[in-house]
Amino acid sequence: MSIGPIEGGQDVELNLAPIIDAFTVLIAFMLVSASFLAVGVLDAGVAAGGKATDKAKPPAITLHLHLQADQKIRLETTGQQTVKLTLTSEDELKGQLNKLKTRFPDVKTAILSADDAVAYEDVIKEMAVIRASFPGVLLGGF
Amino acid sequence: MMRRFGKKKKAKPSTGDVSLNITAMADIFTIILVFLLKSYSTSAVSVSPSAGTTLPGADATPPEYETLKIEVGEKAVIVENTTAATLVDRKFASTDLDEKRVSRSLNAVLAKERKRQEIISRANADVKNDGKVMIMADKKTPYQTLKTVLASAAVNGFTDFKLVVVKNE
Numbered sequence: 001m002s003i004g005p006i007e008g009g010q011d012v013e014l015n016l017a018p019i020i021d022a023f024t025v026l027i028a029f030m031l032v033s034a035s036f037l038a039v040g041v042l043d044a045g046v047a048a049g050g051k052a053t054d055k056a057k058p059p060a061i062t063l064h065l066h067l068q069a070d071q072k073i074r075l076e077t078t079g080q081q082t083v084k085l086t087l088t089s090e091d092e093l094k095g096q097l098n099k100l101k102t103r104f105p106d107v108k109t110a111i112l113s114a115d116d117a118v119a120y121e122d123v124i125k126e127m128a129v130i131r132a133s134f135p136g137v138l139l140g141g142f
Numbered sequence: 143m144m145r146r147f148g149k150k151k152k153a154k155p156s157t158g159d160v161s162l163n164i165t166a167m168a169d170i171f172t173i174i175l176v177f178l179l180k181s182y183s184t185s186a187v188s189v190s191p192s193a194g195t196t197l198p199g200a201d202a203t204p205p206e207y208e209t210l211k212i213e214v215g216e217k218a219v220i221v222e223n224t225t226a227a228t229l230v231d232r233k234f235a236s237t238d239l240d241e242k243r244v245s246r247s248l249n250a251v252l253a254k255e256r257k258r259q260e261i262i263s264r265a266n267a268d269v270k271n272d273g274k275v276m277i278m279a280d281k282k283t284p285y286q287t288l289k290t291v292l293a294s295a296a297v298n299g300f301t302d303f304k305l306v307v308v309k310n311e
Binding site: 016023024027030038039040041043044116117118119123124125128141 | 167200282283289301
């Protein structure tokens with residue numbers, strides 16, 4: 001039953017040219033249609049808009065952050081604690097947000113607005129910092 | 143040694159029958175194909191900003207499903223691949239804005255899109271009319287322009303914004 005070497009066999013060579021042709025077309029198609037950009041989305045709402053719930057309990061504090069054109073951040077809270085601060089660095093902002101988060105763990109949202117001249121990139125950067133402490137960011141200022 | 147370097151090899155007599163060895167080429171192509179298949183984006187949502195639009199970077203979650211797309215470029219605001227409003231220096235023309243700082247031209251396009259969504263959701267229960275909208279804005283867009291886009295979307299019931307960013311590695 002064992003299969004031994006075939007005696008008198010012919011030298012058969014696989015024709016690779018059509019395979020190469022197919023591969024070239026496939027690679028060209030994939031290179032054209034492929035998206036190498038990994039995109040994601042950041043959720044944001046409007047500060048004054050959307051569906052309102054009648055029975056919703058108002059949060060302990062309302063946190064409002066305003067990004068100024070000079071890159072300073074104005075932090076204001078109203079409610080159980082009133083705070084008005086002007087922050088100059090991201091670390092300062094992180095520290096203040098962590099303090100507020102520790103004191104009011106039930107608060108989940110913050111309102112972010114910016115001066116007209118502030119670039120979208122800077123708004124996104126601040127959003128990312130805020131989201132680390134307050135996952136819900138509402139865009140305001142309009 | 144010197145004699146060896148100095149020696150010229152004798153040229154082989156040409157047979158005229160030249161065949162290209164394409165086995166190695168096939169191997170390379172297979173590897174490239176496997177790499178491309180692996181890195182091919184399998185996301186159900188196709189997000190492709192126009193040339194010239196650079197998205198900002200941030201840590202974000204991948205988009206889950208298709209929604210209405212608004213792109214804010216350098217010269218225009220594009221809604222679903224159709225130019226809805228033109229921008230001058232990345233800003234809306236003052237004549238295009240109403241007293242609530244809503245763009246008239248963008249508002250008209252978004253109102254049409256909203257109506258279309260309502261008709262589709264009435265006919266097909268699986269399609270939700272949930273007010274979600276994807277915003278693809280260039281990273282240099284001033285907040286003033288973004289505010290107008292958001293306000294124009296909000297007055298038409300699009301209040302759940304998905305800001306598209308490039309994921310940080």
